[in-house]
Amino acid sequence: MNKPLTAIDNCSSCPIRHRAVCSRCDDDELVELNAIKFYKSYSAGQTIAMRGDALDVVASLVSGTATLERAIEDGRTQLVGLLLPSDFIGRPGRSTLQYDVTAVTDVTLCCFYRKPFEDLLVRIPHVQERMLEMALDELDAARDWMLLLGRKTAREKIASFLMLIAKRTVHPDGHVLGDTSRIELPISREAMANFLGLTIETVSRQFTGLRKDGVIELDGNRSVIVPDLETLLLESGDDSDGGPLI
Amino acid sequence: MNKPLTAIDNCSSCPIRHRAVCSRCDDDELVELNAIKFYKSYSAGQTIAMRGDALDVVASLVSGTATLERAIEDGRTQLVGLLLPSDFIGRPGRSTLQYDVTAVTDVTLCCFYRKPFEDLLVRIPHVQERMLEMALDELDAARDWMLLLGRKTAREKIASFLMLIAKRTVHPDGHVLGDTSRIELPISREAMANFLGLTIETVSRQFTGLRKDGVIELDGNRSVIVPDLETLLLESGDDSDGGPLI
DNA sequence: GCCCTCCGTTGATCTGGGTCAATGCGCATA
DNA sequence: TATGCGCATTGACCCAGATCAACGGAGGGC
Numbered sequence: 001m002n003k004p005l006t007a008i009d010n011c012s013s014c015p016i017r018h019r020a021v022c023s024r025c026d027d028d029e030l031v032e033l034n035a036i037k038f039y040k041s042y043s044a045g046q047t048i049a050m051r052g053d054a055l056d057v058v059a060s061l062v063s064g065t066a067t068l069e070r071a072i073e074d075g076r077t078q079l080v081g082l083l084l085p086s087d088f089i090g091r092p093g094r095s096t097l098q099y100d101v102t103a104v105t106d107v108t109l110c111c112f113y114r115k116p117f118e119d120l121l122v123r124i125p126h127v128q129e130r131m132l133e134m135a136l137d138e139l140d141a142a143r144d145w146m147l148l149l150g151r152k153t154a155r156e157k158i159a160s161f162l163m164l165i166a167k168r169t170v171h172p173d174g175h176v177l178g179d180t181s182r183i184e185l186p187i188s189r190e191a192m193a194n195f196l197g198l199t200i201e202t203v204s205r206q207f208t209g210l211r212k213d214g215v216i217e218l219d220g221n222r223s224v225i226v227p228d229l230e231t232l233l234l235e236s237g238d239d240s241d242g243g244p245l246i
Numbered sequence: 247m248n249k250p251l252t253a254i255d256n257c258s259s260c261p262i263r264h265r266a267v268c269s270r271c272d273d274d275e276l277v278e279l280n281a282i283k284f285y286k287s288y289s290a291g292q293t294i295a296m297r298g299d300a301l302d303v304v305a306s307l308v309s310g311t312a313t314l315e316r317a318i319e320d321g322r323t324q325l326v327g328l329l330l331p332s333d334f335i336g337r338p339g340r341s342t343l344q345y346d347v348t349a350v351t352d353v354t355l356c357c358f359y360r361k362p363f364e365d366l367l368v369r370i371p372h373v374q375e376r377m378l379e380m381a382l383d384e385l386d387a388a389r390d391w392m393l394l395l396g397r398k399t400a401r402e403k404i405a406s407f408l409m410l411i412a413k414r415t416v417h418p419d420g421h422v423l424g425d426t427s428r429i430e431l432p433i434s435r436e437a438m439a440n441f442l443g444l445t446i447e448t449v450s451r452q453f454t455g456l457r458k459d460g461v462i463e464l465d466g467n468r469s470v471i472v473p474d475l476e477t478l479l480l481e482s483g484d485d486s487d488g489g490p491l492i
Numbered sequence: 493g494c495c496c497t498c499c500g501t502t503g504a505t506c507t508g509g510g511t512c513a514a515t516g517c518g519c520a521t522a
Numbered sequence: 523t524a525t526g527c528g529c530a531t532t533g534a535c536c537c538a539g540a541t542c543a544a545c546g547g548a549g550g551g552c
Contacts, residue, residue: 072397076397078392081389093382099389121378125369126368129367133339136381139384139385146326146392147326150395150443188529194396196396198509199509200531205509205532208532221518434499445540446501447542448539453500
């Protein structure tokens, strides 16, 4: 189950290194982090953890895509988080998970034992600070998502989703893609529907509609070509203020 | 504009004291916090801050109710936060606000100058820790809210909202109300509609429907009597796991 | 008292997206 | 080459909730 990373650089032992934002961990701190971490891999479709599970680790997503899902008994489900590389799973200070976590592609996690990680947060303020920053960024993203779920039309939802993926797609070296004209969808139609509060039929119809209107082209099921990103942005109903979007 | 609190006990100078969760600030730390704080009051309906405003303070809501709102140009708006006493406004590490903040009742804020507050967070780990905890609690609440917006029916939305208010209503002494049979609505029908991703007409109709079915009784526009909370919970579509709900 | 305004309710009608059902399209296995 | 399975698309129909419009009732000013 545990397998070493071939390219260790993808995941420095400091969780806040992922985004190449913080390089403040000194050698001693890295040693501390290394002592409580391990890597774990999951294959596509595998359940990483389920709601209610006791969890003695927190983790940072190194590679792949995972989803955070909330379900009602009758089968309705809503994605509440789309986890891409650098995202964090689990929370310090709570031992049970609130959501189902599923690997939608092959996934590698960098796990930290929760208790020592919490201790470490208290001792190393800038890691704590980074954790807060990440949590607040996620909160901002969740709020934009709430606007999408509550007030946008199906077409706007699809366009917003495509913009979101385009913005979050990064090169292995950490830079945002310059060529955003091709968008690789990390999730299936079903997951997209659960992300957007729609049904798969509606998702499919909206893709067809956007294609017929020349806003997008489809290249297979998982690849979208956008001739003009500005047009797509217009369709998304977003304020075009260029503000930070996680 | 600035007026002293008559009952200073409502707002200890330590923001994390609000919830009576943390009483770890020692005297020196309280002195530090007092040095950078001030109180500010707003009257019902007043705009506290608007999206894009530069903000050099963060604040804790002492009394009253405020809303966090996100709007699209064409007039559609979505509440993305309902701020009740003890909730936090603004974020350390960011100077501009992402949302419109409005006082829906008379409101008193305990404000902290942002820069010294951020410095203080680095120096006092348990306050930083509490900030993280609050952010993660809000994130959990936002995710439950996303399930509501994306997947629940109008009736379930109303029932969920009533349960939410019931759970969050607290006595002045900080204890959760034992008598939850009367729910005082902190916001108008319009704000509820914006909270739930509905129109005011639908909100009104659902209230009428729940009343006709004997699930609730209405006492004026802002007060709801719930003969049996369990019935209401059933209507809300929530997992009845009694898990922590902010 | 009267008028006006703000909110909320109710009714009639419309429609976006859900539901149900059939079809298509790889891709793997035999 | 056929068989089957997992996704995605398309079509026909329906309904929950939006929209448009009228009405009611509680203040508040004069």
